Amino acid sequence: MARVTRTRWCLLALLLVGVISLAYTKQGIAETPPAPTGVSWNPNVNCVPVVTTFENMMGTNLNSFNGGLLAGSQYATYNLKYFDQNGTGSFQPGDPVVYDINNNGVADVTAGKNDQFYSTVTSGSADRSLSTSPSSLVSGSLVGKPLKTEPRLKYIDGSTTAYYNTTNGSWDAGEQNIGETVVFDANDNSVVVVEIRGVYPVVWDYTLEDCASVFNGINGGGNFTTRLCDSSGNMQTFGIHGDCGGVIHTACGHRIHFEIDMDWQAKGWCGPASSYCNNSTLSQNVASGSSGGSTSIDVQGFIYWDPTEVTTPGHNYSGWELHPFTAWRLSASLATTIEDSANNPVASIMAGTAVHDTAIISEGSGVYTGTVTYSLFTGPTCAGTGTIVGGPVTVTNGIVPNSASQSFNTAGSFSWSAVYSGDANNNGADSPCEPLTVNPSITVNFAFSPIKPALGQKVAFSGSATGGTPPYVSWTWNFGDDSPPSFEATIVHSYSKPGSYTVQLTVTDSTGINATSASTITILENRTILGLDRTFFYEMITSLGVAVATTALGLHWKRTRRHLDSTA
Incomplete structure (x- = not known):
């Protein structure tokens, strides 16, 4: 029952996609280990996200601009929908399948964008071929009929030597064209939501677009109380330098378009009031595409392929999108501090002093396991190969133990850094480099x-x-x-x-x-000795000698009748 409930919620989320619908497949399940899974941060998305990377999504099949192609990707998708002619609420053998080109959830005919109708077969086999080509363009009684999304509707690209694996529903190349086979993948090992850790939003393409005051037709229509827009832009792998556009295309294979859909904002699932999908605070972390970014974030969203954007610079010369974009958070980060034996932060010490490094993990999931490894480098920039100080330490209940103590007996420039291994719910992280100056004593x-x-x-x-x-x-x-x-x-x-x-x-x-x-x-206290000033007494003893001084003192005592005592 739990699995049914989760699927129902996931499919509900699939409906609220604004201007897109989603059908997904994952390639190579039988040949490679299962991808790690995360937990949805958006409580309205009850799907288990697959943890992956932009590079893994696009693979090595890139176009001349380094943009990702649909061909060969384990996440390839297309707008295949069906007309529920018998009102069963789910796809049944014989239901008409439509390639909804303009993706509006309606079987229609638009100049230059005619929805294509695929005939179906009545076979009830697990994985079944529905058609080898569209029987016709949408026409007759099918025109205007509502179309439903079914993630298990997939196709085989027949433009090259294609194959279809009934275990995982994979194919090898291209875009969907007339003459290709549509398959109902009953096993549906589809990837719906992905989680990508360690990225950053790129400033030059962070835009607002596709504004409206009504829900998209696929989401039932109806008015918003306020006019809203999609928040869109591009995400790039953190630490990757370079741009994607103009004459520079080095980053295209490390970048993907994303959209926070207006329908999701209208529903309250994203937007400024959301702590997990806030498009207002997200923009605070935008950085230049050539800088590599200064703040790493983790993101979740539905994968989508938009065939109309494959030549668009602002879309990274690729049809890939995270749309709808469902959640983001700051990535797990590691901060370190060099401290002396009294646990005081230090940036410079005297030769002969012992210090240690400390580390704190923050952001990410908020719950941390794994290890932290401290390293010491010669020179101020953590360059080259460092020396591990004391071996990795184990993170327990989010607490990172200090490094082993390290003594510096000679003057010079050194530096420390640390590496967090990450865990099932957090990316790994490197600390900033900390220079340490050891001065002569x-x-x-x-x-x-x-x-x-x-x-x-x-x-x-x-x-x-x-x-x-x-x-x-x-x-x-x-x-x-x-x-x-x-x-x-x-x-x-x-x-x-x-x-x-x-x-x-x-x-x-x-x-x-x-x-x-x-x-x-x-x-010394100001006292006299035998009635004499103390200093004078000491000087007399030193200069006259004990015998002469004693005679002189005797005469002094007889005259003054003083005794052998001292008075203040």
Whole structure:
């Protein structure tokens, strides 16, 4: 029952396609492993998208402008519909099949665009041939009849040696022409919705077109409350440089047209009010086609081939489209930061310092598994082959462990980068390159005088530095007494309380690297010794000697009647 429900919703989505209808096949299922599948981000599209690439869609079969051809693609499509003559609600043997050239959901005749009618057979076999050629143009009672989309109506291109595989419904070349066989592919291994990761919208073809105030006829008609337009443009594989148009065609094979359909906007399935298919915010990520883009996005949509656009530069010289375009999101991205042992971000360090790299994954599905590999390069641009630091780390619950710590004992220019492996729901991602400058070590010293200063006495401090990268732009003194720091190489300072203090001098060079030197200074309390000034007492002992000084002190005591004690 779940499969039936999903199919019903998917077919409902197929109806709301504005000016297109969709029939899809996938080639090579039996010969190649199944493509990975994603989850629809648009809740109105209950189809399982196949994860693929623009290049995989177009293959190597390109025209002279590098635009993708329908021939040989596993996603080839055409506007085959049927008239439900018995009102059964589904295709039955004998129902007329029509090649709806102008794709309006009506069997009609338009000058130069006559819908072609394919006769059918009554065979009930699983995969059955309906006709080898149109029996006629649409005429008679068939004119004006409504046509229904049936994804299992496909054709074999008879213009070359064609084949039809009843397992996967594939063919080898060309466009549908009179004389080719139409087949009902009962197995229907069709690709309806695709998910393409790592692309970006191209600015020069981001346009508004096909404006209307009514639903397309295939979607039942009816008025919009507001006139709306298709938002259209081109998507290009992220990181691919070059343009597609004029005389430059290098990017045509990496680019596809897309349209956010007005009918979908009118339905509320896309548009500015949508968080998953917002055509207003999408335009904020547009970048120049020759730049390779600056913001990577992931997209989902229905595949469609428009035969009227195969020679149009603005359509990349290819009929391929994502139409309707159903959803987009920012691709998973990886950001890294070099940190020191205290987890402070650093861009330059002193030789002998150890650092590590950190990484954060964001955007994409919001839930991440896989691995991250950190690499270290010689030089500032992450060029060449890097050295993996510590091996890949496993992403657990979206958390990326830090890299192993790395010590730099010699000066020079280095750089770090990281690579996210991606997982079933996210593309892989490379982090931006982070340059790291390792500077020569700095040696800092200072001296002060007097060595044993008295309380309140001025002390002269003089700093010096060698190494690093002169000039030294900052000299910062911390005198250890809660006084404001000073910022000169030579400074005078005095202390208001006795005691021992740790003095620190930090010198910073022109690259921002710093080093610190520390020393202890003792401030003696202002006391007299035996009634004498302390400094005078020390000087007397030093200059006269102990014996002479003792005699002199004895005479002093007799005269003053002082005892052998000290007073403040």
